[in-house]
Each structure stands twice: as C-alpha cells, then as structure tokens.
Amino acid sequence: MSAVTTTDRRPRLDGVVPLTALGPGDTGTISYVDPDLDHSVQHRLRLLGFCEGREIAYVRRAFWAGPIVFRVCDVHMCLRAEQAAMIHVRTGA
Amino acid sequence: MSSALSHHAHAGSADSGGGSPRIALIGSPNGGKTSVFNRLTGLHAKTGNYPGVTVSRSAGVARIGGAEYSIEDLPGTYSLSPISPDERLVAELLDGGVKGIGAPDGLLVVADSTALRRSLLLFAEVVQRHMPTALVLTMSDELTRRGGSIDTEALGRALGVPVVTVVANRGIGIGELRELITGWRDWSVPPVDPPTDTAELAGWVDSVLAAGGYEDPRADARTERIDRVLLHPVLGTVIFFAVMFGFFQAIFTWAAPLQDGVEDFFGWLAGLAAEHIGNPLLSSFVSDGLLGGVGGVLVFVPQIVMMYFILALLDAVGYMSRAAFLMDRLMSRFGLEGRAFVAVLSSFACAIPGVMATRTLPNSRDRIATMLGVPLATCSARLPVYILLVGILIPDGTRVGPFSGRGVAMFLLYLLGGVSALTASAVVKRITGRHDGVLPFYMEMPPYRIPTPRSVGIAMWEPTKAFLRKAGTIILATTIAIWALTTIPLRGDAELAAAGVDPGDEVAVTAYTMEHSAAAAIGKAIEPVFEPLGFDWRIDVALLGSLAAREVSVSTLGQMASALDPEDDSEVAQGLDGWTYTDGPRAGEKVFTPATTVALLLFFAFALQCMSTVAIMRRETGGWRWPSIAFGYMFVLAWVMAFLGRAVTLLIT
C-alpha cells in the first residue's frame, strides 16, 4: 500500500509516469503495461481498453485513497491503485 | 397463456431442443446482453448453475417463424482469456467442453456501441474461434444522443460478419435481430483473423472503425455533471448515507403497515378456519400449519418487493456502481471489493437476497466469502427475537446517557451483525485464497440512464419470484413440519382431565400438548448440547422452530409460555419471566436470567437458523458443500459466543 501512496505524490508531469502519478483532469497516452506483470493480467488490462497508444484521462479518485476512475476508449473504467501503477503513460507536457 | 406455458415447458428441460440451433450471447457486463436475451426469449429463461461451479446460468428458447432456437446467455466477460477458474468456463463452453452442454452453433457478440473501441477487442477474440459469428450493437440511441455514429453496413463489411443495431431495452431492432438469427448458417467466419498480439489489437480496431465510419460519442455531459455531485468527496458521502438511510427507511418503515396488514389478514383467516372446521386436528393444521406457513412467507413479501424495487432502480439508474466505487476501499479492508457491498446491504433485510446478490461479483472466491459472511448480518427476521430478548434483559426506562438502554442494545446488535459478517467474509477469503494469485479489481462505471419501467420491473420480478419459490416452499414445509412435531398427537379430553388440565382452557391445552409432543422429545434429547448455555428444552424447541424463520421462535416460546397472545411481546416476556427449569440439577431455578438471555441473544446473532438461506446457498453454489460449511461454522461460532457471553454475564452480575 505504502508503495502506491508514494507514487501518488505528483512529480513533474512529463515523460513516462505510472497512471497513479496523474491527477484529476490530467491526460496522457498509454505507453506500456508493466512487462513483469502476469501475462494474463496484462492481457486483461489491454482488453479493458488499457492498450498501448490509447488516450487516457484521470477522472477522479474515491475518497480515502479508494479506486480511481479513468476515461479510456470512451468508457469510464475504475481500477485500484495497485493495478493503475502497472500502467505507464506518456504525458503531454 | 397456452403459448407461454408451452414456451416454458420447452425452456424447462435443461438442454431443451436437442435439435434446435444453439446461439450463445457473448458480451461485456452492462452492455445490454440481458436486455437482448430477455427480448429474444420473452422472459422464459431457465436459470440455474453450470455444473460444478458457482456460476449462474441462464438459457432460454426463442421462437422465430415457427422454428426454435436455444439461446444461452453467457456470463458477462471482457475477454475469453481467463484469469480466474470461473472465467475458464466461458472458454470451455465455447469449445463444448462443459458436460451436458453442447458447443453453440453460432455466436452473437453483444457490444455497447458507445464503447466500440473497447467492445471490438472482445469481438476480435471471439472471431479467432472460427465459428459462425454476428455482431449486435446496443445503445444505439445513446450513441446518437452523444453525437456519435456508425455505418452498420460498412462496419459489417470491414469485419466480415453481419451487424445489426438495436435499442435493447426498448425492443427496437429486435425484429431484425430475430431475422438475422434465422440465417445463422450464413454467418460468416471472417477470412482474415485480427492480430493475435494484443498490443496490435488497438490498431486493428481503429482501422476497422475508420472503415465503418465510426464517430466517437462525446463524453456524456449529463453523467459528468451528476458524478461531480454524487462522487464529490464530501457531498457524495453525505448523499450516499442519505440513500442508505432511505433504503432502510423504505424496507423497515414503509413496508411495515403492509406487513401488519398481511399478518392481520392471515390471523383473521386462521381464526375463521379454527371456527368453521369441526375436526380439531384438521382445524389446527389449517389455521396453524398451513395458514401460519403461508402467512409466514407472505409477511416478508412487502419488504422483499420494496427492497428489490429500490435495488433494481438504483442499479438501472447507474448508482449501484457508484456506491460500489465509494465503498471499495472499506470493503477491501475485509478482502472484498466494492460490489460485495450490495450483498452485505441487502442482508440487513434478509440473507436470501444477500446471497443472490453475490452473483454480480466476478470471481467465485469473493462470491463464496461473501455468501458465507452475509447470513451474520442482522436480518429482519432476527428483529422480533432481539426485541423480545432485549426487552427481557433491559428494564424499560434504563438510560445510557441521553439514549434509551434498549435502543443502545439494539444498535450494538446491528453493529455486531455488520462487523461479524464482514469479518467472517474476510476470514473465509483468507482461507480459500491460499492457492491462487490476486485478481485485479476493475469495474466499469456506466453512464447514468433513465430506466424503462419494464427493465426495472423485470429486474425486480426475477429475484422476487426466486425468493417466493425457494423461501416460500422451505418456510411453508418447515412450518408444517414444526406444527406437526409440536401438536401431534392431539390429546383427548380424558387425558387432559387426568393430567389436571381444563380441556376448555385453550392456552393450557396448547402448553400441555407441546410439553408432550415429539418436538419436546427432540428438545429434551438435544438439551445436553445447549445445557452449558443455560437453555432448557423449551428454548431448544424454539430454536427448532426458528429453522423455519427466526421470528417463529417468538411465537413458539409464547405458546409454551402459555401466553394468551403468543404474538404479543410483553405477554410472552411476562410468561418467560416465570419459567423455571423443569428438571436436572438446576430444577426450580429461573431460566431467563440475564446470563441465559445474553447467551440466547448471541446464539441468534451468530447461528444460521434459517433453512431458506441454506437452500438458496445450495442453489447458488450448486451443491451442499458450502451450505453445510456455513451451517456448521456458524453453529460452532454461535455456541462459543453464547457460552462466552453467558460466562461474562455471570461474572459481572
């Protein structure tokens, strides 16, 4: 859990960062899904719309460090921070 | 009616129409698959379980132009590559690898047209199976409203399969879909497979959609506006609690007059029966056994209908996924996920809907864990028992600070129910989860929708019907069995007189009959088990009675305490106050001491004294294993908690 919360601190938004580094309203392009992740889980994340090259927007997070809603492939999909941290995006800046 | 019946008869046999073509619906959750299925099969679906797994199955028959088609509604999924044992089922079904269920002849992919960039990913996996496939696009009304568009024919050409668009919840386009199904033999297998490498899939989808002239829908402005309020950290939380409060208000306060009405009506009917049936055994059977049982079922109906109405409405509008989103963090502390919240919430009305609500959880470990926990929540059948026992335990007028002592005790019991339900689920999840890895949590948040009365009606009717069927038969059967155990054989006047009971004194006769009934014999036989808790055989008989439905134990106690009105709390409490042990080392001592009362309260809080819940668990899990485990662990837990409660109370009083 603590590992996730540290990535929550928002660094400079450029280059490739995990999804958890974004904040409400930020957008990016999915760069890669963590290759160390179990292959079936990588596959599932892609089929949920988190494919390389897709535009993604961080919409909001539930209070008390709950799950995060992203807008990807025209859909609002929510993930817990553990999984969101596995997806890396290139931000526009 | 006759056509509906014949429909039903066909759908009834497990794998009906061995010869009729089998079409399977595949699609992601919330894409409109159930609506399409209901439109095609006309609500005559047969629901059950897939063999050996806790995944519920619904299959039905569509009649199109005199021919019959078996339609199978596969569990909603985002991918055919399984990440849990449950999901393997869908893949196996497509291969015909599930025993007793043949491979489908044609596949109908149901895709939300407002989410095509995502939905076509699943489609790509499906066509790689090289089976006759067609595509149904739902939500076309929403696509248009949000400024998007698609050229169905061009998309069909690009994909190489037939495509139709529908508005599934309003039945628009279903005629075309039915026509499409009749031509399933001509559904093509696309000549060129989509890429198998998932990293390239997005590009494939984009090119296909470009060929189909797809215009992406705008973000739904209405949903954005509503979410800004409903998911606001402060406002959203306040609204969430207001919704929960409204939910409980509705199922407990608004349903109460209806429930009283049902109770009064059956009381009146029973009175009539008792008056007009000459034969005493038959009269007792009709008034206490039959009408008591039917009344016992129907008294729950207003509450259950009210609850399902609210749940169906909240779900159709789109609030349920928001509630799950808000509650996910809390539930994750107990190893569960946000969606399990609905199950826990429902079980505060009744464990049966709670157990049924676990269907929405995507993996079976979560389903089992939730199912084994929710019967501990304080269901409404425990309420009358708690009111009676708390009334005995805490004198009227006791105050804890500004609150009434009884109120505080009730609140603590509710809290205990909630906490123990979640804790039990967490423990079960731990135990069952040693072997497989952690599954990712994901949940789609659909746009807010204005539901049609029909879709809400269907969503509330299906589970209500299941409740009536399952709980109804069980409660009725158990009530009649317990009636028989407590009343047969009837005592003749001579015997009564010999025992010093006035045959004209109905209350005394009931008490005497009960004391010498088969139930009493059972109660006495199991007395040693409960003796350490301070229960005497009469309490054991009441525990037996509670197997029908917990609140029955109140009237059983009342009858044995010779209360004039066994339904009236204060009279029952008065009767119980005078009880002393009839035999054994404690003979002559008072039974309902604070220690025994606390023990009984705790026993009711933890024991799975409800056959209907057991039956519904069996149905949902497809076997006796989990219900037996649930009954066993809860019995042990209840016994130990009651024992500890008694010991502590003895220490402090």
Ligand SMILES: Nc1nc2c(ncn2[C@@H]2O[C@H](COP(=O)(O)OP(=O)(O)O)[C@@H](O)[C@H]2O)c(=O)[nH]1
């Ligand atoms: N506007 C619109 N709503 C739909 C359509 N099809 C289904 N719905 C609604 O979308 C929700 C989800 O549909 P459902 O059939 O339960 O989806 P499933 O989870 O895929 O089985 C329900 O509230 C439906 O009433 C459609 O074509 N247009």
